[in-house]
Amino acid sequence: MRIECPFCGERDVSEFAYLGDAGYRRPPADSQGLAERFYEAVYLRENPAGPHQELWYHAAGCLSWLRVTRNTRTHEIIAVGLATQAPGS
Amino acid sequence: MRYSIFSLLRQALAGHRGWEPAWRDAEPKPAYDVIIVGGGGHGLATAHYLAKVHGITDVAVLEKGWIGLGNAGRNTTIIRSNYLLAGNNPFYELSMRLWEGLEQDLNYNTMVSQRGVLNLYHSDSQRDSYVRRGNAMRMHGVDAELLNARDVRRMLPFLDFENARFPIQGGLLQPRGGTARHDAVVWGYARAASGRGVDIVQNCEVTGFLREGGRIVGVRTSRGDISARKVGMAVAGNTSSVARLAGVRLPIESHVLQAFVSEAVKPLIPCVVTYGAGHFYVSQSDKGGLVFGGNIDGYNSYAQRGNLPTVEDVCESGMALMPAIGRVRILRSWGGIMDMSMDGSPIIDRTPVEGLYLNGGWCYGGFKATPASGYCFAHLLARDEPHEVARAYRLDRFAAGRLLDEKGQGPQPNLH
Numbered sequence: 001m002r003i004e005c006p007f008c009g010e011r012d013v014s015e016f017a018y019l020g021d022a023g024y025r026r027p028p029a030d031s032q033g034l035a036e037r038f039y040e041a042v043y044l045r046e047n048p049a050g051p052h053q054e055l056w057y058h059a060a061g062c063l064s065w066l067r068v069t070r071n072t073r074t075h076e077i078i079a080v081g082l083a084t085q086a087p088g089s
Numbered sequence: 090m091r092y093s094i095f096s097l098l099r100q101a102l103a104g105h106r107g108w109e110p111a112w113r114d115a116e117p118k119p120a121y122d123v124i125i126v127g128g129g130g131h132g133l134a135t136a137h138y139l140a141k142v143h144g145i146t147d148v149a150v151l152e153k154g155w156i157g158l159g160n161a162g163r164n165t166t167i168i169r170s171n172y173l174l175a176g177n178n179p180f181y182e183l184s185m186r187l188w189e190g191l192e193q194d195l196n197y198n199t200m201v202s203q204r205g206v207l208n209l210y211h212s213d214s215q216r217d218s219y220v221r222r223g224n225a226m227r228m229h230g231v232d233a234e235l236l237n238a239r240d241v242r243r244m245l246p247f248l249d250f251e252n253a254r255f256p257i258q259g260g261l262l263q264p265r266g267g268t269a270r271h272d273a274v275v276w277g278y279a280r281a282a283s284g285r286g287v288d289i290v291q292n293c294e295v296t297g298f299l300r301e302g303g304r305i306v307g308v309r310t311s312r313g314d315i316s317a318r319k320v321g322m323a324v325a326g327n328t329s330s331v332a333r334l335a336g337v338r339l340p341i342e343s344h345v346l347q348a349f350v351s352e353a354v355k356p357l358i359p360c361v362v363t364y365g366a367g368h369f370y371v372s373q374s375d376k377g378g379l380v381f382g383g384n385i386d387g388y389n390s391y392a393q394r395g396n397l398p399t400v401e402d403v404c405e406s407g408m409a410l411m412p413a414i415g416r417v418r419i420l421r422s423w424g425g426i427m428d429m430s431m432d433g434s435p436i437i438d439r440t441p442v443e444g445l446y447l448n449g450g451w452c453y454g455g456f457k458a459t460p461a462s463g464y465c466f467a468h469l470l471a472r473d474e475p476h477e478v479a480r481a482y483r484l485d486r487f488a489a490g491r492l493l494d495e496k497g498q499g500p501q502p503n504l505h
Contacts, residue, residue, distance in 0.1 A: 001396045012398070013388075013396055013398060014398035018387050018388045018503060020342065020389070020501070020502070020503070021342075021389075035488075036488070039487060039488040040338075042431075042487075042500050043340040043431045043487040043488075043500055044338045044339065044340055045329070045338070045339075045340065045341065045342050046329070046338065047329035047330075047339075047341060047342050047343055047389065048329075049327075049330050049343070049391040052389055054388070054389065070388075072343070072389045072390050072391050072392070073391050073392055074392060075390065075392055075396070
């Protein structure tokens with residue numbers, strides 16, 4: 001598996017550290033049902049078999065956080081962007 | 090047919106033409122008391138104990154492919170109960186006791202071999218944590234022995250004891266741990282369950298659930314609809330996907346774990362050994378191959394194959410521990426898909442949907458748990474309450490903060 005880093009180009013997966021599903025956000029402190037929303041954000045995962053948006057860190061490279069769309073059935077990398085970009089852009 | 094020395098002799102004299110199929114490949118009926126989704130070790134064990142312990146025989150085990158072709162055929166066959174936490178230890182010890190009587194119970198040679206499981210330590214602080222775990226095991230009535238370097242040298246003289254960075258100081262040994270033959274476990278449970286009237290239905294993939302007012306009343310399958318009073322899932326690896334069909338989200342990620350077997354060599358490793366300064370475990374099969382593995386690859390995957398950096402890491406750990414294997418060639422490697430739960434411990438519980446029961450989240454400890462998992466899941470399905478030793482494996486423990494985190498890694502599945 002190789003990930004095409006926007007700065008460093010195509011690099012081996014061993015240079016990257018994996019955080020996990022990119023879709024989860026810390027709920028705002030004033031939201032309703034805070035405990036339930038924290039439970040969902042910290043513990044529940046969609047865990048799809050297919051395209052999956054996930055966060056990778058280029059630890060042995062440029063140290064940037066990447067948002068990678070990857071097929072979990074085939075390990076095919078579909079898209080790579082910076083984590084600060086909005087999903088899909 | 091009961092297997093014994095007499096049946097073997099009778100068949101030998103008759104030219105082995107009288108053997109019957111070990112279990113019945115059933116056609117699905119329209120309705121059952123209990124449907125178990127997943128024909129791996131856990132699902133078949135559940136069916137066996139439902140029939141044997143609880144007298145519930147109107148049971149179907151639905152398997153999307155062939156039984157035992159998923160993780161039951163992709164593990165490293167290690168059995169042990171060397172756990173620290175009070176929520177885990179009695180469960181795995183029940184499993185160990187069931188392993189010890191399994192061949193008599195199933196009338197099937199599952200090749201349970203109590204050759205010992207040895208966890209090596211390489212520093213004073215690691216020894217202290219092993220002392221703690223060993224004491225916790227002994228307080229639960231589990232066997233544990235702390236060995237020093239001299240003891241380990243007697244058992245495994247070829248290890249790299251004087252390694253400059255991670256010298257071997259000793260190990261924690263569970264003498265009753267060991268290995269069992271994974272395929273035989275699957276077939277033994279299938280045969281015993283089938284013999285008590287359980288239907289084992291292959292090539293029958295569950296594609297949805299039948300509902301009646303929110304309650305699950307059966308399953309939609311590739312071989313038609315089948316109704317049931319209760320449906321149990323034992324599909325570790327694919328638990329999220331099957332639960333999604335019922336609208337349930339779970340604290341589980343699927344990850345790939347690779348394992349390896351070398352060419353056969355003469356008897357070398359008398360027990361199961363784990364390296365304490367990396368993640369590497371190895372035992373020797375009865376055919377002579379070294380069966381070993383290490384960490385999961387660390388990213389979500391359903392691919393049943395991994396990547397080379399993990400292969401390299403596992404082999405480096407093996408070389409650091411026992412340089413003697415450097416010229417042994419790897420014969421095969423494979424990957425299995427693990428339900429990595431958010432605290433590294435399994436879930437055996439009812440789901441929020443009535444009529445649907447969950448057995449999953451086994452991380453990479455599913456094989457050793459097979460008997461107790463089936464025993465406790467059968468208890469839950471039959472009585473609607475958790476078995477005494479599986480009380481900590483509730484689904485609500487994540488929301489309630491009662492996590493069972495043996496390694497203390499926090500909610501990061503790829504670190505457990």
